[in-house]
Amino acid sequence: MNIGQAADASGVSAKMIRYYEKTGLIGAAGRTASGYRVYSEQDVHKLKFIRRARDLGFSVDQIQNLLGLWSDRSRASADVKAVALEHVERLCHKVTELQAMIQTLKELADKCSDNDRPECPILQDLEEGPQPDCAGTGETLFGVGRIS
């Protein structure tokens, strides 16, 4: 199998396969007499593994770790679980951050009159920075007290 066929079979682009080889994530592939890289079914299997792990958001570093465990017959499943859960934690953290942004933006957008007048709480917030939580008091513009 040459690199293009391995790419098609694994879902990893030829570019990325070369990149993974260069950075040492996968070993150097064999070569034909004319210099073409050659791949086996096993190589494709490994590439699929990588692809799947990338789809799950693992970094290349983490994948290197996982590949080590994968090929280690005396691995402890607890080690794999630890990698996975550490990753989950990181993902959850990101989700939390994104949701905070989303909430802020939605609140601001809700207050926006959404017409052709220039007054805009979104820009006002960008100007002035985060305002103390006034959740629930959507009604009056002036009664924004409650800084508890």
Add this chain to the structure above:
Amino acid sequence: MNIGQAADASGVSAKMIRYYEKTGLIGAAGRTASGYRVYSEQDVHKLKFIRRARDLGFSVDQIQNLLGLWSDRSRASADVKAVALEHVERLCHKVTELQAMIQTLKELADKCSDNDRPECPILQDLEEGPQPDCAGTGETLFGVGRIS
């Protein structure tokens, strides 16, 4: 004000201020006779705006857009809202993706015996790819399953 003072006052690092200038997000700052950049309160104001927008996850491109609207006195608040909501959509999309990853990983981790034996459903999944919906196993959809 020189660049360091503007950085401290705005929360944008001196490095990034120069970067924003080079890429055209902000105009070229004035200079002293000896070549130091000079900033006014207004410039700092703008930098704070940028900083806040970055904190809310807007891309530099979107910020350019927002800055245009900000300085446009005849802007329509609807235009600003559109930018914000488009951004919210993108953020939500990202959250959805991340949550899908999290769910998959949590489900797999839950099934992992978490000991020193090598059998591991996580690695098995990475080997074999996503398994068809095994809806029988979960209590909650976004299984907040115990991580312990």
Add this chain to the structure above:
DNA sequence: TATCGGGCTTCCCACCGTTGGAAGGTCAAC
């Protein structure tokens, strides 16, 4: 006044993962 520390200037490099392209060799089909 000479010196010293810290800040400013420009410039290039690195990250991460991925894509694009150019220049040139190779393979297979016609």
Add this chain to the structure above:
DNA sequence: GTTGACCTTCCAACGGTGGGAAGCCCGATA
């Protein structure tokens, strides 16, 4: 033999940010 699709290597770009080197400038102190 020609053509077109593939392979090879190398170089660059993206977005945003940080690090660092070399050299100039400013203010304060001895």
